[in-house]
Amino acid sequence: MDHRPQPEYLETGLRPGPHAWQHAWYEVIFEAETPAGKAFDVVLLAAIVLSIAAVMLESVRSIREAWGPLLLAIEWGITLLFTAEFVARLACVARPLRYGVSFFGLVDIVSILPSYLALFLPGGQSFAIIRTLRLLRVFRVLKMGRHLSEANTLLTALRHTWPKITVFLTVIFCSIVILGTLMYLIEGRSGSGFDDIPTSVYWAIVTMTTVGYGDIAPVTPLGKFAAALIMLFGYAIIIVPTGIFSAEVMSGARSAATKCAACGQRASSADAKFCSACGAKLEERTADERR
């Protein structure tokens, strides 16, 4: 498993530094093939979950009043742990700055900065700023992203379907604007909550996505009739992106199964007969069991 190519979204050009200890640390911290590396990942994952739980529970008044000191202790324990982790990551890569500005580097910084900043704010500071800062720590949940080695296939499928999904979103956007305005015309003066177009458009989104809160609902017969058409339209139109994406995943799955025996390049598509990189004839390989 050593030489398999890194998933695309992790290819930030990170390499361990030249020293032996850097290489050893790198294996533990950035990889998950060794027992130590796996243990490191598990501890970190547990810390993330604990931290998120603490941030969430702190917002509940009754829990905050009863368990405040414990939550504070957890908070600082996790902040110190994440700080140590961040420093260790910076120490063992060849180019620390490059890691620092990468996506996961920025997530690491956002995970620890708010706690330290709150220390330096005088008590008289606006509560709103401190509160927002504290809540920023919820982005620690993004640290989980490191464990998504399967995300690559999905991102590729999404990128391929993006132009068609854009068409779909534009159609949805136009429909929502026009239907929202229409409902404002029909229901605007019935006092049923369609008070202005932005609110009507909000209702159209709530309805077309089949969420349906019911805080705003048509009351006139014509409004109900129009609403019924909008619902059927919203219910039916979800099949369009589903079909597009299904087709893409399937053709992507076949394509991924075939690799050039000569150069290791993936087949350019599911039906490719020759390698697009070196021109060698592709043998047919199959996906799951033969790996």
Place this chain on the structure above:
Amino acid sequence: MDHRPQPEYLETGLRPGPHAWQHAWYEVIFEAETPAGKAFDVVLLAAIVLSIAAVMLESVRSIREAWGPLLLAIEWGITLLFTAEFVARLACVARPLRYGVSFFGLVDIVSILPSYLALFLPGGQSFAIIRTLRLLRVFRVLKMGRHLSEANTLLTALRHTWPKITVFLTVIFCSIVILGTLMYLIEGRSGSGFDDIPTSVYWAIVTMTTVGYGDIAPVTPLGKFAAALIMLFGYAIIIVPTGIFSAEVMSGARSAATKCAACGQRASSADAKFCSACGAKLEERTADERR
């Protein structure tokens, strides 16, 4: 990229007029291959979004009272811009009338007419007419349709699946009518809102599309039981059109990938071995990367 065939839904037979300036304008206004053409599209798109935002915000009383003059200025600026655009489009095509009655020509007219009409209506006119006129401007959002060059594949897939989707819609229609009537029989006298069959049918649509406002909900045990069956039915039946459309998109995607090397005709279907136009043997080509 000059000679690629236009997407089907834009094939309105438009050609630039004979003069050189007409050709130059046409390239900027109707095409997006040159830097000037792209800039024109971006400016227009921004104007559309700004205009829609103005129409929507104008309907909010507090914003209208505070920012009325600004909204009026934006409104007239955009109306003049769209008028100039429409005149320019008419000027540079060979057959202006043909453009004027095309789909996008009519959208252009609807985008500017309401503002001018409102000018000529005396102040004493019914507010409802003026209000409707002003709101008609929301159809400007359809001007975005020009940018949907990917829409063609989707329209083809929809056209192919239409007969089967019709079957699905008929089944849904019959189910809704019968189930709505049934619920009127069961819940009609429980005072829970199933006051007449049209309302019950409206409720059946709200339920089967899984929108579920909750403004009308069954209260009797038998009504709840029947409602539960309707929900499960509505939840399960969405798989039918999704499956149909997925299959169509996938076979469409394969079909689009293969073209005749002799005459350029698309393969009649994904499994076609010979060109349906000239009879030449089709080579297999693949979709995305080899283009």
Place this chain on the structure above:
Amino acid sequence: MDHRPQPEYLETGLRPGPHAWQHAWYEVIFEAETPAGKAFDVVLLAAIVLSIAAVMLESVRSIREAWGPLLLAIEWGITLLFTAEFVARLACVARPLRYGVSFFGLVDIVSILPSYLALFLPGGQSFAIIRTLRLLRVFRVLKMGRHLSEANTLLTALRHTWPKITVFLTVIFCSIVILGTLMYLIEGRSGSGFDDIPTSVYWAIVTMTTVGYGDIAPVTPLGKFAAALIMLFGYAIIIVPTGIFSAEVMSGARSAATKCAACGQRASSADAKFCSACGAKLEERTADERR
């Protein structure tokens, strides 16, 4: 188009009677290939829609009071029309009884019987019986089923996926029973509407199908947590039947494209190399354009 086999669900063994007029009537009434046959279908479809609209509007008190006599006239006009249609169908087929007990024969009877029965009921009869009788007429909507010539492919796909869909429905049924009971245990005494297990199960169905009326909603923290898990489960599990059905439609679509050149039998499956009926080698044909 004369000799194409009838869709499966219409194969009730109906044949026109021996007389020439029976054959001529049969063509008009049961087929849609001649102009007269098409006109007959269109008139009938319009009558069905008008009749359903009348039944629905009659249930609205204000409309019934204002337009009662008109609705009654429409009602009797349509009843007489449908009676004439039914008699004509019986007259022109070779075995009238066989038609009378077929699905569409029974629909025809249910469409006209209630009106006649209501005539013979004395005025003092229970209003509930008359009301139910009148509403039975809504089943006239099923007369539309005759026009669903595309339904066959869908029914075949549904029949093939039925064993797997049954697994899915059993899993859903077990989940709903267990989750509903669980929520009764958690929320039963919080006064939030989970008063007994049938109600909790009803709530579980409303939630898992993502309808979400909101008439019953958890209020305790543990209840909200359990509800969130149920929602995520219901949201995720719909992918199972969708995937199954998509796969079936796709393989069905391919299979339908190949027919035996020797005997006209459809290929037994998409990959069949020999006709399952006569053993002749199957040529590959393609679906849409070559028909």
Place this chain on the structure above:
Amino acid sequence: MDHRPQPEYLETGLRPGPHAWQHAWYEVIFEAETPAGKAFDVVLLAAIVLSIAAVMLESVRSIREAWGPLLLAIEWGITLLFTAEFVARLACVARPLRYGVSFFGLVDIVSILPSYLALFLPGGQSFAIIRTLRLLRVFRVLKMGRHLSEANTLLTALRHTWPKITVFLTVIFCSIVILGTLMYLIEGRSGSGFDDIPTSVYWAIVTMTTVGYGDIAPVTPLGKFAAALIMLFGYAIIIVPTGIFSAEVMSGARSAATKCAACGQRASSADAKFCSACGAKLEERTADERR
């Protein structure tokens, strides 16, 4: 049909005991190929449904008061029947203990134990314990699992797609945590119910799964705007697992259709040309009709 391999999830290594009567009982109780075996299954299924109905109805106060003795009789009749069934199963298998600790063995125990335990609890015991015990009987519904011989294909497809579904669930989890916190920041002080982060996260789940109770709904313009984005995101993202699962079912369906004529091993994948177990050339077989 005697020698077909058992579905995977039933492969608990059960064998009938050495005596002839054990073999005969085993055929009736564990298999469904003989008329007696089928009859046994039907009786058991009816008993399960009756039992679940009794548990559910017992929770409704009015029914419990009116029909209490009947429900108690049904309860004990079914408990004795299930006890006899469990003893018979233990008696006829070669290794009773192994059955006792298998999944269905445990379900059998849970189905009868609560009734017996309730007998031995003194009347003064906490009602909550007895109530929970009685409700545990609802797990009898799992006894239905025995009849899901088709479940195997679905479980295989789920196992194959699990890594990708995990990615999807992680993305959903992160989105819900971040969006819930965001909404708490925006709406937290508007009094619209977003009182703390756990509640906001609960709302985010209710919204993203399109359930939409409406017990908590944004009231500020910014909150409505953010909610609209969350809805569109939740509506769009369901296409991802649907596409993944559709692709898997389809490739699974093809793979399952081909078996090695030499050794009976299933083809390793849909495109396999040689048996992955014995190397014999695979003939192409087709799925449904030729079995």
